[in-house]
Amino acid sequence: DGGITQSPKYLFRKEGQNVTLSCEQNLNHDAMYWYRQDPGQGLRLIYYSQIVNDFQKGDIAEGYSVSREKKESFPLTVTSAQKNPTAFYLCASSIAAGSKTEAFFGQGTRLTVV
Amino acid sequence: QQQVKQSPQSLIVQKGGISIINCAYENTAFDYFPWYQQFPGKGPALLIAIRPDVSEKKEGRFTISFNKSAKQFSLHIMDSQPGDSATYFCAASSTLGGNSGYALNFGKGTSLLVTP
Numbered sequence: 001d002g003g004i005t006q007s008p009k010y011l012f013r014k015e016g017q018n019v020t021l022s023c024e025q026n027l028n029h030d031a032m033y034w035y036r037q038d039p040g041q042g043l044r045l046i047y048y049s050q051i052v053n054d055f056q057k058g059d060i061a062e063g064y065s066v067s068r069e070k071k072e073s074f075p076l077t078v079t080s081a082q083k084n085p086t087a088f089y090l091c092a093s094s095i096a097a098g099s100k101t102e103a104f105f106g107q108g109t110r111l112t113v114v
Numbered sequence: 115q116q117q118v119k120q121s122p123q124s125l126i127v128q129k130g131g132i133s134i135i136n137c138a139y140e141n142t143a144f145d146y147f148p149w150y151q152q153f154p155g156k157g158p159a160l161l162i163a164i165r166p167d168v169s170e171k172k173e174g175r176f177t178i179s180f181n182k183s184a185k186q187f188s189l190h191i192m193d194s195q196p197g198d199s200a201t202y203f204c205a206a207s208s209t210l211g212g213n214s215g216y217a218l219n220f221g222k223g224t225s226l227l228v229t230p
Contacts, residue, residue, distance in 0.1 A: 004157075033217050040123070042116075042203060042222035043158070050216065058217065090157055097216035098209040100146040100165060105157030 003027065006091050006106035012114050013078070013085065021076045021109045023091035029104075031097040032074035036060060037088040037108075046089075049074055050097040078111065086113050117141055118206050120221025127228050133191040135224045137204035140185065144206040148218070149178065149189050152201045161202070162189070194228045201225050 004025045013019045025032065031050050035043040045058030049068040063082025068074055074093075078085045088110050094103040120137045127133045137147075148163035164171045164178040164187065171178045177190040191198055205218040 006157075031216075035220075040222060042120070043218075043220040045217050045219070048217045092157075092218075098146075098207055100163075100207075100209065102148070102160045102163070103218055105150075105159065107157050108155070 004091060004093055004104055004106035006089075006109050008109060009107065011109055011111045013111060015113055016080045018077055018079050019111065021078070021089055021091075021111070023074045023076065023106060024072055025074075025093045025104075026072060027093055027104060028071070029093035029095055030071070031094045031099070032068065033092040033094075033103065034058075034064075034066065034074070034076045035090045035092065037090055043090060046076065048097065085111055087111060116222070117144075117219040118204060118221045120204050120224060122224060123222070124225045125227070127191075127194045127226065129194065129196060129228055129230055131194050131228075133189075133194045133198070133226055133228070135189045135202055135204070135226075136186065137188065137206075137221050138184075138186045139206050139219075141206070141208065141219075142185070143208040143210045144219075145209055146207045147178070147180065147187050148205050149176075150203045150205060150220075152203065152223075158203060191226075194226075196228045196230055199226055199228050 033048040034046040047066040049055040091106045092103045149161045150158035151161045152158040175192045180187045204221045
C-alpha cells in the first residue's frame, strides 16, 4: 500500500525543546516537501528536497532544519529558535520537483507548544 | 510575498448550485496549476490540474478555466453537493525553479460549505 506516512499525528512540545517530525514515503519519489498550515494562511513551504543529500530552504525556513539521508525519509526538526511553532505540518512528495505531476500529501502532524 | 492569490476566503452555496473559486498569479514562469481539496484533519488531495497550453479542463463536475494573458485561473464546481464541503487550494509551480518555483506555491484557501 503506497503512500506517505507522517508520525506522530499529534505532538506536544515544551517551550525551548527541539522536536522531530517523521515523514516516510514508499512511492519511489525523488522530491519531498514540508509545508506548514495555519488557519487562513494556506500552505507555506518550509523546505524541499529534489534528491538525496540535497535540500533547499522554502519561504519560512527560519527555526527549522531537515535532512535527506535516504530517498524514503525527510524528517523535519522544529528547533527552539522557531518562535511560533504551533501549527499543522504537512509532508508531501512528487516524482520530481517541478515535474508538473501530482504531489501526494501525508495526513499531517499537529504540533502544539505547551 | 505570496505568489498565488485566492478568493473568496469562504463560500456558501446551495446544493445543486455552482461554486466558483478564483486565483491569480504574478510569476510568468509558472507552468503547472493544480487544485487541491482538503477535509478537516486530513492532508490535501489533488482534485484537478491544468497546464497553460489549454484554456479549460473538465473532469466530471469540476472544471478549471485558465486565462494566460490575465494570469488568472478558476475552479468551477457544477451541481455542488454537501459532500463537496471542504477547503480548496489553488497552487502553481514552475519547471524552471528559482525562488521556490519548483515546489507548489499555494493560495490561502477557500472554505466551501454546500447547504442541503
